[in-house]
Amino acid sequence: MFRILHQDLSAKDLTDLVASTKAGAISLFIGVTRDHQQGREVEYLEYEAFVPMAEKMLEQIAQEAKNKWKLEKVAIHHRIGPVAVGKESVIIAVSSAHRKEAIEACHFLIDRLKEKVPIWKKEYFSNGEAQWLVNFPRQ
Amino acid sequence: MKTQLLYFAALKEALGKSGESLDYSSPLTGQGLLELLSLRYPQAAETIQACTLAQNMEYTPLGEEIRPNAEVALIPPVSGG
Numbered sequence: 001m002f003r004i005l006h007q008d009l010s011a012k013d014l015t016d017l018v019a020s021t022k023a024g025a026i027s028l029f030i031g032v033t034r035d036h037q038q039g040r041e042v043e044y045l046e047y048e049a050f051v052p053m054a055e056k057m058l059e060q061i062a063q064e065a066k067n068k069w070k071l072e073k074v075a076i077h078h079r080i081g082p083v084a085v086g087k088e089s090v091i092i093a094v095s096s097a098h099r100k101e102a103i104e105a106c107h108f109l110i111d112r113l114k115e116k117v118p119i120w121k122k123e124y125f126s127n128g129e130a131q132w133l134v135n136f137p138r139q
Numbered sequence: 140m141k142t143q144l145l146y147f148a149a150l151k152e153a154l155g156k157s158g159e160s161l162d163y164s165s166p167l168t169g170q171g172l173l174e175l176l177s178l179r180y181p182q183a184a185e186t187i188q189a190c191t192l193a194q195n196m197e198y199t200p201l202g203e204e205i206r207p208n209a210e211v212a213l214i215p216p217v218s219g220g
Contacts, residue, residue, distance in 0.1 A: 049219070050147055050212055053212065054219075090220055113220055117217060118193070118217055120148035120218050121220075122148070133218035135218045135220065136216065137216070
């Protein structure tokens with residue numbers, strides 16, 4: 001349910017993982033790599049993770065969401081390694097009896113993931129430069 | 140006392156390695172560890188100081204002592220998603 005993977009991610013796989021006869025809603029968040037960053041053209045991205053800790057943290061933030069909302073199931077897959085522009089880098093799937101909980105939990109989970117989970121992204125620009133990104137720069 | 144250090148992302152690049160083991164004699168806090176490494180690797184001091192720590196895959200405050208034989212990951216600011 002909580003995996004760091006080297007290959008293409010599949011929204012269908014994630015949807016199947018959270019399917020439940022008790023669920024009236026499945027909400028998905030799909031993070032996709034962008035072709036520009038502050039006006040510069042991005043060629044591709046490379047993700048790195050502290051894999052065992054990242055998988056553990058994904059499970060932990062899912063538990064936080066389950067403590068806040070009444071949910072059926074949560075699954076999160078994040079890709080690492082090189083990721084071409086326009087490809088999925090992360091997919092979050094949440095099922096719940098009613099839509100509101102699944103939608104709100106999905107929003108919460110992508111925010112928590114970006115804040116807490118030990119995953120890093122490096123952008124490679126078309127001019128040959130590269131830089132590590134920071135989600136929440138210190139003030 | 141001995142601890143295994145793990146480096147990732149910008150820090151791994153700056154140090155040219157993904158980790159090392161560290162022997163130390165007196166008790167060391169997380170902050171103390173970052174300072175010790177900044178002295179050892181002055182060219183990477185800024186990157187080291189920007190890190191948070193995880194001991195045995197749990198985030199721990201920098202004021203907390205490094206536990207004997209812990210696996211200590213230096214976590215640069217994350218950018219997943």
